[in-house]
Amino acid sequence: MPKDGGIGASSKRREDVRFLTGNGKYTDDINLRGQAYVHFLRSDIAHGILKSVDTSAAEGMPGVVKIFTGADFEAVGGMPCGWQVTDKHGQPMQEPGHPVLARGKVRHVGEPIAAVVAETLAEARDAAEAIVLDIEHLPAVVDMKEAVKDGAPKVHDDLTSNLCYDWGFVEENKGAVDEAFKNAAHVTTLELTNNRLVANPMEPRVAVGDYDRSGGDHTLYTTSQNPHVIRLLMGAFVLGIPEHKLRVVAPDVGGGFGTKIFHYQEEAFCTFAAKACNRPVKWTSTRSEAFISDAHGRDHVTKIELALDADNNFTALRTDTYANMGAYLSTFAPSVPTWLHGTLMAGNYKTPLIYVNVKAVFTNTVPVDAYRGAGRPEATYQLERLIDMAAHELGVDPIALRRQNFITEFPYATPVAVEYDTGDYIATMDKLEEMADIAGFAARRKASEAKGKLRGFGVNCYIEACGIAPSNLVGQLGARAGLYESATVRVNATGGLVVMTGSHSHGQGHETSFAQVVAEMIGIDENMIEIVHGDTARTPMGMGTYGSRSIAVGGSAMVRATEKIIAKAKKIASHLLEASEGDIELKDGAFSVAGTDKSVAWGEVTLAAYVPHNYPLEDIEPGLEETAFYDPSNFTYPSGAYACEVELDPETGQVTIERFSAADDFGNIINPMIVTGQVHGGLAQGIGQALLENCAYDSDGQLLSASYMDYAMPRAVDLPFYDVDHSCQTPCTHNPLGVKGCGEAGAIGSPPAVVNAVIDAMRSGGKDVKHIDMPVSPSRVWAAMNG
């Protein structure tokens, strides 16, 4: 019997009422009195010496308020990087300067060079066209392996090379890993690319800067997943504004997928320019700008090797990855290919020895940073493609090979420094096999073949690390921030609650699911609870939403704050009921004395807290408001098993997904409908990466896929009806809700299943294709089939 409220209920998303009726309030909906508009003049060449920026003709153009160039930002800091990786020799990564507006050189197409603030956007654009640039073209470097060769053009002249870091993990294991490969009965080797992606949230980025001269207060409205992080980075490192003079507001945000985590130049610019121009300054990205200024995702080139013994047990794993950083270090870029990737290379398997090498490389391309899954999809893809290849080489069933090597005892400490608290990989695989109807596959293949098509089946498992993250641990790993979360629960006199969370919702449905948790704890209706997020002036210092952390970390903070509320409310109730505090029970929104029929309603207690006429003032303060900060003791480890069935047209190379099954273990679940929706969205992005999306540059550093004419986003017609299950639940052992997080699983778990299925289909057509890179486009499939 489904619940009609609280934890476990599929409560309808309350925020959808405003989204679906056109009443959402997005950053672009914010228009301030006297607002001016900025247009950024961006580099259209990938690499060059910026010899001069002549704004003289543009200054006098109609409507121009002020024109800014790199020189205007000499007194302020550069864009900071939030994570310092230490290389395999113990040295810090190479960290180049990252100016707000280009200085000295341009390093990628799309880099802002000048900014025109004008009365209207059209006037700003007109004036920008009158700016004369003198740029001496330099050869661009785009390919990572070319970039690290001697004599390659240097993206940053003040660095020793284009190598940001050469990271080895775990460096001390390298000798033992190499030794295990020497003794292996079988070694499978795979070289692959994890294709570069553009996040493409429906809402492009927007920033509105405002400055109040009366108090010297700055406000930035921005499309961010983490307004407090932006306030911290921009205030402390870029503009030198103390936090009490800087408010950052991220209202309704139309999708983030990681690319709205980072602090961008446009945010710093609008904040700075609002003061310099003494009026609000607004920037709204066009879709074309988004392609060349939003941080991209993925872009790894990897060689991975698996050693097996004579019984097909995995004995060692070794990887060698090149990770593209782009031209500058975006906020969390260095952490993605290292701590969010290397630490996940064990996957769901008890491989005893693992060594991961990652070379992070600067190129003349847009910066690359976290994108839904961030490092974990790259790890999963390599590993799960490799295992399929090994199974094929050994002539064994790919599911059996996985099952044989599953981790089965928990907690489990991997050789790559993490400890999985719980999981049951056999259970999710059992569930998947049932969902995928493997027994019926042969008949379905036959039916496809009767139509002249090939049919393939692919499977993979995944593990991810979510609930990011224990602050002391990430501090040791180079994070320049803590990764706790906060919540303030404010109970109003008449019993309603406002929960102010440091998490940020940009599509995840927090306003609904967070309210369900608090409603369950107190036993009141969800509609009595309002969730407030996205404003540094209204919420306690929080770290925001990414890495599937909101319910695991933000939700835990909310639980802790609510527990404090309940504890205090019980004290008040015990006074009102003239009973001992230890005898007070809270159930269904009423406090009662155990074993009696004496009770007092929630609303009477909250009223007493604010109208303390009959109140234990000598023992406790009036009011009912509590704050908690929660710092997790470990990551959470959602896991699952996915299966994909494709049909392939051997004449055209076209692939269609006929079935997709996903069996996930997210631990406890607050709102099953929202979880299903998160999985669906993740699957769409994973399938998009596998089949369609390809962010491609030419050798001059020009973006070839710079619009939707060439960058293929998944559409409904490209996607199947998913079969999604999350009934396998091993609750997290270290957070109060037992939750693990579900936001990224679909994007992490789906690409290898798709590619494994395509390769299976090609093999069934008599073509022994070892590997095909994503996106598995018709032309690539056809080339592979006819190569």
Place this chain on the structure above:
Amino acid sequence: MYNFDVERPSTIADAVKALGREEAQPMSGGQTLIPTLKARLAAPSVLVSLGGIDEMKGVCLDDAGRLCIGGATTHATVAAEAAAHYPALASLAARIGDPAVRNRGTIGGSLANNDPSACYPAGALGSGATIVTNTREIAADDYFQGMFDTALEEGEIVTEVKFPIPTAAHYEKILQPASRFPLVAAFVARTADGVRVAITGASNNGVFRWSEAEAALGANFAADALAGMSLDDTDMISDLHGTGAYRAHLCAVMTKRAVAAIA
């Protein structure tokens, strides 16, 4: 966009006059032109909208039994109103772009633009249509002159397109995954005078007739008649979505499938 004047004539004569203004640009459905203007890649001083000219709209049959479509007729209208007379052409129109494109884009606009990956050029060339302008009639075989290039003179307007209706026809396309334009498409028409095969999406020179395939199909109208036939990939478009060799291969696959759909 840059600033420009807009003229909205209600007759062909007024449109021709308006197009005489300096740096005037005709606009039909605007499905290519408006994005171009928004990207500031074109800067006309006058935009002459052809959308208000009633004499350029509609679908009818003439005395010779040809299907006549006004130049400013939208794809959606063709899809609905040509279906009874020329189902293959109606089906082509029904599969262009998305509903927004089909309800704004027009046949005249598409043919005047002659995008190398557009659908209508294949329909017009494959049907052996006649392109009627404000000054003359041009046979499709003479009209398409290369990528984005046609026989139209400056200021000349496509007012109508006349399609002889073939015995049978079919338009087969494979979509470019991002733009959903044809990656390659073949329009095959079987007429009393023989077979016509027009290919779009493939060549750097825009839409073209595959004469070898036409001859083979004229002798034996069956997909098997094309066995072993291939096109030279030298002039084929090669981009992110497919090499010239892949496109050359698809030309044969699409043609075979079109034939199979008819036969």
